[in-house]
Amino acid sequence: MGLLAFIAQEIDPNNPFASWVNPDATGLTGAQFRGLIISGIAQGAMYGLIALGYSMVYGILGFINFAHGEVFMVGAMTGMIASNKLADAGLWETNFIGSLLIVMLLSVLVCSLTAVVMEKVAYRPLRNTPRLIPLITSIGVSFFLQNASIVLLGPSAKSYPEMPDWLKDQYTFLGISGARLLVIFAAAASMAVLWYYVENTKNGKAMRAVAEDAEIAALMGINVNRTIVKVFALGGAMAGMAGILWGVLFRSVIHSMGFLPGIKAFSAAVVGGIGHLGGAMTGGLSIGMAESVGPLMILEPLGVNGVSQLRDAVAFAMLIVMLLLRPSGIFDERLPAEDRT
Amino acid sequence: MTTTNPLLEMRNVHAHYGAVHALADVNLQINEGELVCLLGGNASGKSTTLKTLLGMLKPTSGEVLLDGEVVNDKPISYRVSKGVTMVPENRRLFKRLTVRENLDLGAYLRSDSTQINNDMEQVFELFPRVKERLSQKSGSLSGGEQQMVALGRALMSRPRVLLMDEPSMGLAPALVQQNFELIQQIHEAGTTVFMVEQNANMALSIADRGWVLQTGRVVLDDTAQNLLNHPNLQASYLGTADKQ
Numbered sequence: 187m188g189l190l191a192f193i194a195q196e197i198d199p200n201n202p203f204a205s206w207v208n209p210d211a212t213g214l215t216g217a218q219f220r221g222l223i224i225s226g227i228a229q230g231a232m233y234g235l236i237a238l239g240y241s242m243v244y245g246i247l248g249f250i251n252f253a254h255g256e257v258f259m260v261g262a263m264t265g266m267i268a269s270n271k272l273a274d275a276g277l278w279e280t281n282f283i284g285s286l287l288i289v290m291l292l293s294v295l296v297c298s299l300t301a302v303v304m305e306k307v308a309y310r311p312l313r314n315t316p317r318l319i320p321l322i323t324s325i326g327v328s329f330f331l332q333n334a335s336i337v338l339l340g341p342s343a344k345s346y347p348e349m350p351d352w353l354k355d356q357y358t359f360l361g362i363s364g365a366r367l368l369v370i371f372a373a374a375a376s377m378a379v380l381w382y383y384v385e386n387t388k389n390g391k392a393m394r395a396v397a398e399d400a401e402i403a404a405l406m407g408i409n410v411n412r413t414i415v416k417v418f419a420l421g422g423a424m425a426g427m428a429g430i431l432w433g434v435l436f437r438s439v440i441h442s443m444g445f446l447p448g449i450k451a452f453s454a455a456v457v458g459g460i461g462h463l464g465g466a467m468t469g470g471l472s473i474g475m476a477e478s479v480g481p482l483m484i485l486e487p488l489g490v491n492g493v494s495q496l497r498d499a500v501a502f503a504m505l506i507v508m509l510l511l512r513p514s515g516i517f518d519e520r521l522p523a524e525d526r527t
Numbered sequence: 528m529t530t531t532n533p534l535l536e537m538r539n540v541h542a543h544y545g546a547v548h549a550l551a552d553v554n555l556q557i558n559e560g561e562l563v564c565l566l567g568g569n570a571s572g573k574s575t576t577l578k579t580l581l582g583m584l585k586p587t588s589g590e591v592l593l594d595g596e597v598v599n600d601k602p603i604s605y606r607v608s609k610g611v612t613m614v615p616e617n618r619r620l621f622k623r624l625t626v627r628e629n630l631d632l633g634a635y636l637r638s639d640s641t642q643i644n645n646d647m648e649q650v651f652e653l654f655p656r657v658k659e660r661l662s663q664k665s666g667s668l669s670g671g672e673q674q675m676v677a678l679g680r681a682l683m684s685r686p687r688v689l690l691m692d693e694p695s696m697g698l699a700p701a702l703v704q705q706n707f708e709l710i711q712q713i714h715e716a717g718t719t720v721f722m723v724e725q726n727a728n729m730a731l732s733i734a735d736r737g738w739v740l741q742t743g744r745v746v747l748d749d750t751a752q753n754l755l756n757h758p759n760l761q762a763s764y765l766g767t768a769d770k771q
Binding site: 399402 | 581583603604607608612613615619621622623624628631632633635636680684
C-alpha cells in the first residue's frame, strides 16, 4: 500500500491516492532516491561480506558462529590503528591508495588469524558435541573479543584519520558518493575473488565437498581439519574487508560496533539461504536495501513518524517475513530428500 | 602377484566401539589381482573391517598392513595415496557438485594432470553415460548413473585395491546385476577388488575367495566355489533371517 502510494506520488505529487494515504508526505527527488539506492547497496555489500563468513561456517560445521560480528570489529579496529599510524607517518595523505591497500591487507590478515585461532581454541575441541554447544561458546567468544578490545584500546569511540577529499560525501561521481563507490567496488572485488576461489580451485572444491559430506571427503584424501581452518580464514578475511570499508565510510569505530552489523549479516545469510554463497551476497544486498529504502519509501507514505530511526526494525521485519514465507531462504540449499535408485 | 607381501592384510585385528567388541581376531589377506569378498549379516563387523582397513577406525590390537608396512597409525590420506580407495555404501556422491567435480575430487591427492586427464578418458570409455552428464549436478542423476560416477570417482584415484561397501545395497535388481558386471570389468582391467556384501550368491559368483564374518569373527575362509557349496553358508551368517 505504502509502496503504491509512493509510486503514485512519484508520478504526480498531487496524486489524490498518495495524498489520501498520507497528506503530509513530501515526494523524494530523483537524486535523493538514487542516493538511497546507492547507500543501500553499499550498506548491503558490507552485510554481504560479513554474511559470507556466517554462511560458510554454517555450511561446513552446521552452527552459527555468533562471534563473527566481532571479527568484523577486530578488522575495523586493526584498520583504525594501522591507518592512524600511517597518517602519523604522513603516508595516508601523500599516497592514500597505497596506504589503504596496506591497511586492507593487514586487517584481512589479522581477521583471518583471529578466526583461525578462534576455531582452534574454541570450536575444534567441541567438534563432536551437539550444535547448541559451539553456538553458546561463540557467544562467549564474542564477549571475549569485545572485552579484549576494551582492555587493549579503551571503551571510547575511536576515529579513522581524515579521508581524502574524493571520499567525502559532497564529492560525487555521476551522482554517487566516492566513499560508497569505493565500498561497492571493493566489496564486489572481494566477493568475486572468494567466488572464484570456492568454485574453481582445488581447495574450493574440497571445501564444498567437506560441507556436503565430511566423511566421504576424508575418503578422497582431503584433510578435513585443514579445510575447516581455511574456511574460517576466508570468512575472517571477508569480515576484515568489511571492517575496513565500514571504517572508511563512517570513520568512527567502537568495541561494540560488531554486534548490530553481525546480527544483520546473520539475518542476511538466513534471508539468502544459509550455506549458500550467492545467497549471502543477495541477502546482504536485500537487507541493506530494505533498511535504506524501506523507511522512506514504505513507512513514510503510510504516515509513520520518525521513519529514519526505524531502519533496524525494517531490516529485522524483513527477516521475520522471510522466515514466515520461505524459511529456507531465497536460494534453497536443501537436497531432494529421496535418493532416486 | 609380483610382490611377496599381500597388498592389504589384517593380522589378529581386534576393534572396539566403546565397550562393543566389533572385531575379534580377524585375519585377512588380499593379494594383488584378486577379487575377494567379505560376507556377513547385519552387525557382523563388515563395515568395521572396511573402516579399519582405511584408517577411519584404529584397531585396539593387531596390525593392518599395506604392502607389508604396518599402517595402524597412518591417516586415511596416506592409504589413499598408496592406492587404497573405497566406494562407500549407497554411493554417497557429492550431490551438489557436478559430475566433473566429483571425478576431480577422486583425484584429489594426485597432481599429475596429464595422467589425470588420461584416467578421466578411461572412465568415459568405461561409462560413456558419465561423459554426457559431466556438467550436471550429480544429485540429479539416476541411481544407475550415480553408481557409475561413484565407481568413476574411485577409479580417478588410480586405486590398486578398490574396497566396495555393499555394492548391491539400495539398488534395483537390474542395477545390481549391472553393478556386478562393472565390478568384474574393473577387476579384469587390473584392479584388485575387496567387496563387502550381504548378497552372498551374487558376490561369490564373481569372486575368487571369500570370508564369512559373524559377530566380529571370521567363521568361514575358503574359495568362492567351496563357499557356494558350503552347507552352512546361509545359516552361518544370515541365521534364519534369509534376505535373498
